[in-house]
């Protein structure tokens with residue numbers, strides 16, 4: 093491990109003895125190879141050893157403005173450090189933008205995140221070669237800092253309803269940007285509040301008197317020297333949020349603000365000098381930046397979940413409470429089956445989500461290369477899968493993080509436990525980049541279409557034709573995956589039946605869709621879960637795993653897929669043959685038995701497994717999760733940092749409390 097201290101909590105020490113597998117093998121697997129692990133470690137040493145990047149006081153004690161200033165200072169310093177980074181600039185950027193290393197330094201949120209996560213990707217995906225030549229180098233060199241301004245006060249989900257207009261004026265060959273109402277103001281873009289001086293702005297394009305829909309425009313917002321808003325730009329920060337408070341989310345209004353014609357990003361559609369509009373091959377290509385972010389969000393959530401699980405698991409092996417056997421020493425809380433039931437499913441989920449996210453990342457790269465060549469065939473599958481996994485990883489991830497917090501009892505509620513920040517970041521992903529319910533309905537649309545038209549991409553092939561496979565209880569992993577598949581098919585069929593029933597009653601398709609939403613969402617969720625479990629099971633079939641690592645990963649895989657099955661057991665009722673043959677009850681009993689056995693089998697390896705994540709203490713940033721398990725001393729050390737503990741009597745006593753005590757009320 094990266095840091096061995098002189099002290100090691102005896103319980104953790106015991107947990108780590110006789111580990112049956114090589115932890116480093118799992119670390120390498122998660123990093124993507126031995127070299128990548130070495131690279132990561134080198135980078136962590138480089139960044140985390142810099143004294144100037146350490147917090148003088150915990151961020152919680154700073155004001156909103158001071159937090160922003162402090163995180164911006166460190167973000168800028170980090171960018172300077174990129175130049176000499178041992179790992180190279182792009183891998184360093186990726187590591188810094190991701191949830192691990194980046195958030196170890198920028199705990200409250202990265203004011204430059206949107207520049208890298210959306211502004212640069214939008215330029216690359218939406219700009220022509222000439223536009224990229226003009227802006228990309230400046231963006232990479234941080235001569236300009238950008239964000240992605242799409243959401244408005246009145247509309248985030250329904251992009252066709254955006255109100256900001258960009259009207260082409262052929263006389264001056266300019267677009268005139270306008271916010272025609274209060275609800276047209278951009279509201280939410282990260283980095284917009286105080287940091288960015290440019291933005292890719294999504295606005296309704298009007299030319300020759302006709303609206304051609306939302307399009308991306310490159311817009312300068314602030315003076316490059318003074319940082320003052322340009323005339324015609326109304327801009328500010330939206331205030332404190334549940335988390336990510338130094339991402340300086342902002343608002344933005346346009347008052348007849350003019351930009352040159354060539355600042356419409358014209359890779360997919362153009363406006364010619366005379367105002368003639370040239371359509372894109374697919375109108376949804378302007379949504380491509382969101383697809384990219386949905387893919388990376390799955391990875392980000394997984395890294396955050398790994399942190400939460402590591403903190404909770406180590407703490408649960410240090411914490412002793414209550415009585416298991418009367419008269420015996422208080423047990424480690426991890427020895428309660430109830431605690432294992434809380435923590436081992438999220439532990440398994442970190443592997444499941446990582447493998448599925450890797451799969452999605454590969455699909456993204458292939459589809460994106462094809463799109464660059466003009467081949468859009470993979471786009472619907474990519475859209476469907478990125479929506480499905482973004483919604484699944486963020487919603488399950490947020491629930492799991494909350495369970496991890498609860499598993500730490502009272503100490504999990506401390507700000508210093510780091511759970512509030514981790515939760516703030518993961519739950520944000522349930523909303524941003526497409527609110528999850530809305531994304532589930534997008535997935536359902538794709539599933540229904542595939543099932544009805546009997547044609548679709550690789551991820552939905554199982555919906556084409558009749559399903560094959562055992563129709564009885566089959567306790568192999570393949571058997572359980574088949575059960576997931578049949579449930580997913582069954583739910584799509586039920587949703588379609590609902591839609592058709594409403595149709596027969598004379599309902600219009602949009603009403604029928606709204607009235608089938610509960611079924612549609614269930615179908616989409618079952619589809620996403622099927623993809624995740626299939627990815628997990630299939631990845632164990634291939635690869636060069638040692639026998640001990642394969643054993644423990646197989647146990648985790650089995651635990652995870654049974655866990656979900658039991659959680660969603662009600663959905664088995666949608667598989668008609670199961671009801672007829674009364675197999676639901678049998679399924680439930682057999683699986684519960686197996687699940688409980690797996691909890692006991694994995695329990696002894698819980699600490700070794702989280703150790704394999706190789707998350708440094710600085711990254712976990714929690715006294716509860718440190719490698720040495722010195723929990724109580726570290727909690728005291730954190731409390732000592734409270735400003736209220738810097739004097740024995742606070743000045744407010746004399747001002748308020750003493751007069752009250754003396755007032756004889």
Ligand SMILES: CCCCCCCCCC/C=C\CCCCCCCCCC(=O)SCCNC(=O)CCNC(=O)[C@H](O)C(C)(C)COP(=O)(O)OP(=O)(O)OC[C@H]1O[C@@H](n2cnc3c(N)ncnc32)[C@H](O)[C@@H]1OP(=O)(O)O
Pocket residue numbers: 182185186189190191205208209210212240242243248249250251252282376379380382383385388389392471472475523524525526527530534537538541
């Ligand atoms: C070197 C650089 C390294 C950098 C490394 C970066 C590493 C990063 C790691 C860190 C990661 C994260 C850190 C976190 C930081 C914070 C980031 C916060 C970012 C948040 C930003 C935002 O939130 S931006 C705003 C996002 N907004 C949304 O997502 C809006 C959601 N709404 C929509 O997407 C759409 O409006 C809708 C899809 C819901 C509906 O659109 P519409 O009404 O137009 O469509 P229809 O429903 O009618 O469907 C029509 C058909 O179109 C198809 N469709 C829809 N969308 C798409 C798409 N995107 N692609 C392809 N096809 C699409 C749909 O399927 C329909 O098809 P048919 O059925 O065939 O007709």
Ligand SMILES: Cc1cc2nc3c(=O)[nH]c(=O)nc-3n(C[C@H](O)[C@H](O)[C@H](O)COP(=O)(O)OP(=O)(O)OC[C@H]3O[C@@H](n4cnc5c(N)ncnc54)[C@H](O)[C@@H]3O)c2cc1C
Pocket residue numbers: 206240241242243246247248249250279280281282336341520523524525526527528529530533
């Ligand atoms: C932390 C954070 C960072 C963000 N960063 C950015 C950014 O950088 N740039 C940017 O442009 N935006 C950003 N956003 C905005 C974000 O993308 C939107 O908030 C998100 O897309 C949801 O849209 P909304 O707020 O309009 O929600 P709404 O659509 O108003 O959702 C409200 C409710 O209505 C439901 N609903 C809406 N439509 C439907 C439907 N068709 N069917 C069923 N139910 C529906 C939703 O499920 C939800 O329950 C950010 C948001 C957050 C929280």
